[in-house]
Amino acid sequence: GRKVLIVYAHQEPKSLNGSLKRVAVEELSKQGCSVTVSDLYAMQFEPRATRNDIVGCLQNSEEFNYGVETWEAYKRGCLSNDLIEEQKKVQEADLLIFQFPLYWFSMPAIMKGWMDRVLVQGFAHEFPNCYDSGLLKNKLALFSFTTGGSKEMYAKGGISGDIRYVLWPMQHGIMHFCGVKVLAPHICFAPEYVSEEKRKEMLIAWAKRLKTLWKEEPINCSPEWYFK
Amino acid sequence: GRKVLIVYAHQEPKSLNGSLKRVAVEELSKQGCSVTVSDLYAMQFEPRATRNDIVGCLQNSEEFNYGVETWEAYKRGCLSNDLIEEQKKVQEADLLIFQFPLYWFSMPAIMKGWMDRVLVQGFAHEFPNCYDSGLLKNKLALFSFTTGGSKEMYAKGGISGDIRYVLWPMQHGIMHFCGVKVLAPHICFAPEYVSEEKRKEMLIAWAKRLKTLWKEEPINCSPEWYFK
Numbered sequence: 001g002r003k004v005l006i007v008y009a010h011q012e013p014k015s016l017n018g019s020l021k022r023v024a025v026e027e028l029s030k031q032g033c034s035v036t037v038s039d040l041y042a043m044q045f046e047p048r049a050t051r052n053d054i055v056g057c058l059q060n061s062e063e064f065n066y067g068v069e070t071w072e073a074y075k076r077g078c079l080s081n082d083l084i085e086e087q088k089k090v091q092e093a094d095l096l097i098f099q100f101p102l103y104w105f106s107m108p109a110i111m112k113g114w115m116d117r118v119l120v121q122g123f124a125h126e127f128p129n130c131y132d133s134g135l136l137k138n139k140l141a142l143f144s145f146t147t148g149g150s151k152e153m154y155a156k157g158g159i160s161g162d163i164r165y166v167l168w169p170m171q172h173g174i175m176h177f178c179g180v181k182v183l184a185p186h187i188c189f190a191p192e193y194v195s196e197e198k199r200k201e202m203l204i205a206w207a208k209r210l211k212t213l214w215k216e217e218p219i220n221c222s223p224e225w226y227f228k
Numbered sequence: 229g230r231k232v233l234i235v236y237a238h239q240e241p242k243s244l245n246g247s248l249k250r251v252a253v254e255e256l257s258k259q260g261c262s263v264t265v266s267d268l269y270a271m272q273f274e275p276r277a278t279r280n281d282i283v284g285c286l287q288n289s290e291e292f293n294y295g296v297e298t299w300e301a302y303k304r305g306c307l308s309n310d311l312i313e314e315q316k317k318v319q320e321a322d323l324l325i326f327q328f329p330l331y332w333f334s335m336p337a338i339m340k341g342w343m344d345r346v347l348v349q350g351f352a353h354e355f356p357n358c359y360d361s362g363l364l365k366n367k368l369a370l371f372s373f374t375t376g377g378s379k380e381m382y383a384k385g386g387i388s389g390d391i392r393y394v395l396w397p398m399q400h401g402i403m404h405f406c407g408v409k410v411l412a413p414h415i416c417f418a419p420e421y422v423s424e425e426k427r428k429e430m431l432i433a434w435a436k437r438l439k440t441l442w443k444e445e446p447i448n449c450s451p452e453w454y455f456k
Binding site for chain 2: 011012014015041044047048049050051062063064065066067103104105106108109110112113115116117119131148159160161165166168169170172173174177192223226227
C-alpha cells in the first residue's frame with residue numbers, strides 16, 4: 001500500500017478544507033493507502049525558525065545562521081523532536097498533499113513554517129542535489145486549496161492574475177527544488193460565495209479525482225507551465 | 229518628517245539583514261524621518277492565525293471562520309493587542325520596508341504571519357476597496373531581501389526563474405491588494421557566498437539608494453512588470 005502524508009492547515013474541522021481533508025483520508029484509506037495527517041493548528045505547530053530548533057550546542061553561537069545550524073544539527077541528529085517527527089513522515093510518504101486556504105496568494109504562515117523548518121538542507125536538498133536531483137525525488141506532491149477570489153479574478157487577464165502565478169513559489173520553489181514531482185493542483189474557488197450544493201459538488205469532485213490519482217502524470221514543472 | 233515602519237525578520241543582529249536594517253534606521257533618521265522597527269523574532273511575534281486573535285466572544289463559535297471573525301473583531305475593537313499595536317504602526321507609516329532573507333521563494337513564516345494577521349479586512353481592505361482602492365492607499369512599500377541563490381540562478385531562463393516571479397504574491401497579492409504603492413525591490417544576491425568587501429559594498433549601495441528614495445516613482449504593479 002502506498003503512503004500518503006496530508007499536511008493540513010485549517011482551524012475549523014467543519015470548514016470546506018476540513019471536509020476536503022476528511023474526504024482524502026477516507027478515499028485513500030479505502031484504496032489501501034496508509035494515510036497520516038499533520039493537522040498543524042491542532043498540533044500547535046511552531047512556524048518560527050529559531051535557535052530552539054537545534055538541541056544542544058551551536059556550531060557558531062557568536063553569529064547564528066539558521067540554515068547552517070539546522071544543516072549541521074540534521075547531520076548530528078540534533079534537530080528538535082517536532083522536526084524529526086515531521087521528517088520521518090515525509091521520508092515514508094510516497095505522496096504529500098497540502099490542504100489549506102490560500103492566504104495572501106500563498107499558504108498560511110503555519111504551513112510556510114512547516115516548509116521553512118522541516119525541509120532542511122541535508123534532509124530535503126544538499127547542493128548540488130536540488131531540483132531534479134533533490135533528495136526527496138521519487139515522491140509526489142499535490143497542492144489542494146480554497147480561494148477567497150473567484151475563478152474569473154484568478155484568470156489570465158483577471159485582476160488577481162493567473163492562479164498559476166501563485167503556484168510557482170510553492171510548486172517549483174519548494175517541491176521541485178527538493179526533487180519532488182508535482183501533480184496538478186486541486187483548487188476550489190471561492191467556496192464561501194457559492195451554495196451548499198456547489199460545495200458538496202466540490203467534495204464529490206475531489207473524491208472522484210482521488211480515485212484515479214495514481215494514474216496521473218506529474219506536470220512539467222518549468223516556467224512554461226506557469227507563465228506561458 | 230515622514231514616518232517609516234521597518235518590518236524586520238532575522239534572528240541574528242550581526243547578519244547582513246541586521247546590518248541592512250541598521251543602515252536604513254540610520255540613514256532615514258538622518259533625513260529627519262521617524263523610524264519604527266518591528267523586530268519580529270525579538271518580539272516573538274505570533275505567526276499563527278487562531279481564535280486567540282479575537283478578544284471575547286465570537287460571532288459564530290460553532291464554525292470558526294478566521295477572516296469573518298477578525299473582520300468583525302476589528303470593527304468592534306476586539307482584536308488582540310499585538311495586532312492593534314501593529315495596525316497603529318502601519319496606519320501612521322508613509323513607507324513600509326520589509327527586510328528579510330528569502331526563505332523558499334517567499335518571506336519567512338514569521339513575516340507571513342504578520343501579513344496574515346495584521347492586514348485584516350476592514351483595516352487594510354474591504355471589498356470592493358481592494359487593489360487601487362485598497363484602504364492603505366497613499367502608502368509605499370519596499371521589499372528588501374537577501375537570497376541564497378545567485379543572480380544567475382534567478383535570471384530569466386535561470387534554474388530558479390526570474391526573481392520577479394517570486395515578487396508577484398508579495399508585491400501584487402499583498403501590498404497592491406491593500407492599495408499600497410510598491411517601490412522597486414532591493415535585492416542582495418547570495419551574500420553568504422561573496423567576500424566581506426562585497427558585503428560592505430551591499431550596505432553602501434543600500435544607504436546610497438535610501439538617500440534619494442523619496443524621489444523614486446513606484447513600479448507599475450501589473451503582470452507586465454513581473455512576467456513580460
